[in-house]
Amino acid sequence: MYIGIDIGTSSVKTVLFDGDQYLVDQASKSIEVTRPHPYWSEQNPMDWWTAAEATIDTLADRSSLADVRGIGLSGQMHGAVCLDAADNVLRPAILWNDGRSSAECAEIEEACPNSRSIAGNIAMAGFTAPKLAWLRKHEPEIFEKTARVLLPKDYVRLCLTGEYVSEMSDAAGTLWLDVAKRDWSDDLLAATGLTRDHMPSLVEGSADSGKLRSELAERWGMTGPVVVAGGAGDNAAAACGVGVVKPGTAFVSLGTSGVLFVSNAKFSPNTEGAVHAFCHAMPETWHQMGVILSAADSLEWLARLTSKTAVNLSDAIGEIERPSDVIFLPYLSGERTPHNDPGARGSFTGLAQSHGPADLAQAILEGVAYAFADCQTALAGAGTDFEAALAVGGGARSKTWLKIIASVLNRPLLVAADSDVGAALGAARLAICAAEGADPQEVCFAPDIISTVEPDAGLVPQYQEGLARYRGLYPAIREKME
Numbered sequence: 001m002y003i004g005i006d007i008g009t010s011s012v013k014t015v016l017f018d019g020d021q022y023l024v025d026q027a028s029k030s031i032e033v034t035r036p037h038p039y040w041s042e043q044n045p046m047d048w049w050t051a052a053e054a055t056i057d058t059l060a061d062r063s064s065l066a067d068v069r070g071i072g073l074s075g076q077m078h079g080a081v082c083l084d085a086a087d088n089v090l091r092p093a094i095l096w097n098d099g100r101s102s103a104e105c106a107e108i109e110e111a112c113p114n115s116r117s118i119a120g121n122i123a124m125a126g127f128t129a130p131k132l133a134w135l136r137k138h139e140p141e142i143f144e145k146t147a148r149v150l151l152p153k154d155y156v157r158l159c160l161t162g163e164y165v166s167e168m169s170d171a172a173g174t175l176w177l178d179v180a181k182r183d184w185s186d187d188l189l190a191a192t193g194l195t196r197d198h199m200p201s202l203v204e205g206s207a208d209s210g211k212l213r214s215e216l217a218e219r220w221g222m223t224g225p226v227v228v229a230g231g232a233g234d235n236a237a238a239a240c241g242v243g244v245v246k247p248g249t250a251f252v253s254l255g256t257s258g259v260l261f262v263s264n265a266k267f268s269p270n271t272e273g274a275v276h277a278f279c280h281a282m283p284e285t286w287h288q289m290g291v292i293l294s295a296a297d298s299l300e301w302l303a304r305l306t307s308k309t310a311v312n313l314s315d316a317i318g319e320i321e322r323p324s325d326v327i328f329l330p331y332l333s334g335e336r337t338p339h340n341d342p343g344a345r346g347s348f349t350g351l352a353q354s355h356g357p358a359d360l361a362q363a364i365l366e367g368v369a370y371a372f373a374d375c376q377t378a379l380a381g382a383g384t385d386f387e388a389a390l391a392v393g394g395g396a397r398s399k400t401w402l403k404i405i406a407s408v409l410n411r412p413l414l415v416a417a418d419s420d421v422g423a424a425l426g427a428a429r430l431a432i433c434a435a436e437g438a439d440p441q442e443v444c445f446a447p448d449i450i451s452t453v454e455p456d457a458g459l460v461p462q463y464q465e466g467l468a469r470y471r472g473l474y475p476a477i478r479e480k481m482e
Contacts, residue, residue: 001016001017001018001065001067001068002068002069002071002072002428002429002431002432002435003016003056003059003065003071003072003428004017004071004072004237004423004424004425004426004427004428004431005052005055005056005071005072005073005074005153005156005424005427006074006234006423006424006427007048007052007073007076007153007156008031008075008076008234008255008423009033009076009096010033010256011028011029011030011051012028012029012031012048012051012052012055013026013027013028013055013423013424014027014028014052014055014059015424015425015428016059016068017425021429021432023425024063025062026059026424027054027058027059028055029054030051031043031047031048032047033095034092037100039098039334039342040098040099040100041094041095041097041098041099042093042094042095043079043092043095044089044092044093045081045089045092045093045152046089048152048155049155049156049159052156052159052160056220057220060219060220060221064221065222066221066222067223068220068222068226069225069226069227069431069436070227070228070229070431070432070434071160071212071226071227071228071229071431072228072229072232072237072426072427072429072430072431073154073156073157073229074153074233074234074237074238074423074424074426074427075151075152075153075154075156075170075233075234076095076153076234077096077152077170077173077233078095078096078126078128078151078173078174079093079094079096079128079151079152080093080094080128080131080132080135080149081093081149081150081151081152081155082142082143082148083146083147083149083150084145085147090142090145090146091135091139093152094131094134096126096257097126097257097293097333097334098125098126098131099125099126099334099343100125100134101131102130102342102343104131104133104134104137105123105124105125105127106123107133108123108129108130108133108175109123111190112187112188112190112191115187115188115191116269117269118178118179118185118188119172119175119178119179119185119188120179120180120267120269120277120278121175121269121275121276121278122271122274122340124175124336124340124342125334125342126293126342127173127174127175128149128173128174128175129174129175129176129188129191129192130175130192132146132149132192132193133191133192133193136192143193146198148164148199148200149194149198149199150166150200151170151171151174151233153170153231153233154166154170154200157209157210157228157231160210160212160213160216160228161210161211161228163209163210163228164200164201165200165203165209165210165230166199166201166202166203166230167202167203167207167209167230167231167232167281168182168202168204168205168230168279168280168281169232169233169235169237169279169280169281170231170232170233171184171279172233172278172279173233173278176189176192176194176199179267179269179278179279179286180267182279183202184199184202203230204230204281204282204283205230205232205237205240205280205281205282205430205440206229206281206282206430206433206434206440207433207434208227208230208434208435209228209229209231209434210227210228211225211227212225212226212228226435227431227434227435228431228434229430229431229433229434230281230430230434231427231430232427232430233278235253235259235287235289236278236281236426237423237424237426237427237430238251238253238261238392238393238422238423239251239263239287239426239444240281240425240427240429240430240440240444241392241423241424241425241429242390242392242416242422242446242447243390243444243445243446243447244261244262244263244446245263245280245282245285245440245441245444246263246441247263247264247265248387249263249386250262250388250389250390251390251391252389252392252396252405252409252413253295253392254295254392254393254394254395254396254401255295255296255392255393255395256294256295256296257291257293257294257295257297258291258292258293258294258295258296258368259289259290259291259292260289260290260372260375260376260389261287261288261289262288262289262379262384262386263280263285263286264287264288264384265286266286267286268286268288268382268383270288270378270379270381270382272381273337273377273379273381273382274290274336274338274339274340275288275289275290275375275379275381275382276288276290276337277382281430281440282441282444288379288382288384289337289375290336290337290338290374290375290376290378290379291336291337291375292335292336292371292372293331293333293334293336294330294331294333294346294368295330295368295371295393295395296310296393296394296395298328298330298332298346298364298368299313299314299361299364299365299395302357302360302364308357311397311398313357313358313361314361314365314398314401315400316357316358317358317361317365317400318358320362320400320403320459322459322462323366323459323462323465324359325350325352325355325359326348326351326359326360326362326363327348327349327350327363327366327469328348328360328363328364328366328367329344329345329346329347329349329367329470329473329474330346330367330368330371331344331345331347331474331481332345332346335371337378338374338375338377339474341478343481344474344481347477347481348360365400365401365404366404366408366466367470368401368405369401369407369408369409370408370466370470370471372405372408372409373409373467374471376409386411387411387412388411388412388413388414388452389409389411389412389413389414390413390414390415390446391405391414391415391453392416392422393422396415399453403459404459406453406454406455406456407455407456407459407460408463408466408467409455410455410460411455412452412453412454412455413452413453414449414451414452414453415449415450415451415452415453416446416448416449416450417447417450426444429443
């Protein structure tokens with residue numbers, strides 16, 4: 001049996017699979033995000049570990065874990081966990097959607113002029129390196145005490161194994177990795193006043209990163225040695241969970257954030273379009289991502305304001321006959337692809353007295369779809385296309401939203417069973433590889449497709465017109481967003 005732990009932004013989800021990859025059980029526990037200042041987004045790393053412990057306790061109470069042989073980890077990317085020499089957490093972790101370090105991004109690129117060619121990415125406030133540059137400037141006492149910097153899932157690994165280890169897909173999102181060489185870059189580390197001594201060691205996501213502590217194995221009734229796999233950043237783990245590992249395969253993720261992910265056979269950056277070019281979670285494989293920071297989170301925001309649920313709002317839209325008169329920019333937390341602008345903000349344009357919650361909800365679904373179209377264009381600029389994409393994440397349960405996205409992208413969307421456990425399943429699959437020495441390309445197979453959402457031929461040209469309107473708004477109002 002194998003366990004996958006996904007350290008998300010809003011919850012920790014743990015799944016238990018048998019040797020044939022059938023789901024035996026799952027448990028989750030919510031965690032909170034704090035926003036003490038504008039642009040800030042933080043979490044207490046101990047909350048991740050407490051939640052992970054609690055979810056495995058739940059599984060152990062309901063099922064025997066004696067035969068567990070491997071644990072895989074997936075996690076939200078880019079978060080900065082600062083530890084002192086005794087492994088004490090020095091401050092709350094600064095998360096992926098924190099925008100405070102914009103100025104430090106420019107300083108890093110000035111200090112390391114070839115940073116984009118090494119990292120394959122623009123320095124963005126969401127990445128880990130600018131966060132440490134910000135700490136160096138604004139919280140120097142914390143920076144000086146920092147003996148080790150870990151990513152969220154790798155802090156949980158430390159709690160599980162006592163080992164300081166990361167893996168390629170997550171490390172690629174720090175802006176400290178030479179992504180082509182799959183190794184830390186001394187030049188990029190020096191640009192933030194750090195060295196390799198501050199970094200964890202690196203393994204491939206499908207490799208052994210350490211063994212579960214004996215006291216934890218005893219607590220959960222695990223009888224044999226339990227291997228903890230390298231694992232993956234959340235999106236690479238989701239790709240492993242839905243079989244997007246071969247070059248040209250793709251998925252669209254509708255989670256808190258939104259991702260258009262395509263697997264690649266080689267390192268293929270496009271920094272001008274703010275495309276993320278990262279390592280995949282298995283050897284000699286890379287991937288590209290277009291990332292939007294507020295996808296399902298945009299609909300949840302409207303649900304909070306209207307005292308409704310996201311499902312209620314989506315259902316209230318009904319059959320889509322034409323695009324909304326209202327255009328929504330989904331930049332509630334800034335934006336990455338293609339603008340790389342943490343100062344961008346959301347907006348509704350074209351409101352009238354006649355518009356109600358359902359109209360705003362439709363505008364949000366369409367605005368997120370248009371943002372995915374921007375990602376699609378940016379990936380095309382790197383020479384990447386895809387014939388169809390799997391739809392994953394909580395938002396993928398909305399057939400209305402999938403119809404809109406398919407029509408905006410003019411690509412079919414494939415729906416598989418259990419798409420919302422993709423990252424946790426991917427982590428468990430990597431645990432199989434690490435524990436059994438299995439080939440990840442064989443273990444990470446594509447799921448059975450239960451339905452296909454085709455583009456609506458009548459809506460495709462209308463959405464192209466809507467996309468042109470959408471793209472005209474950001475440059476027109478950018479100066480007023482601050």
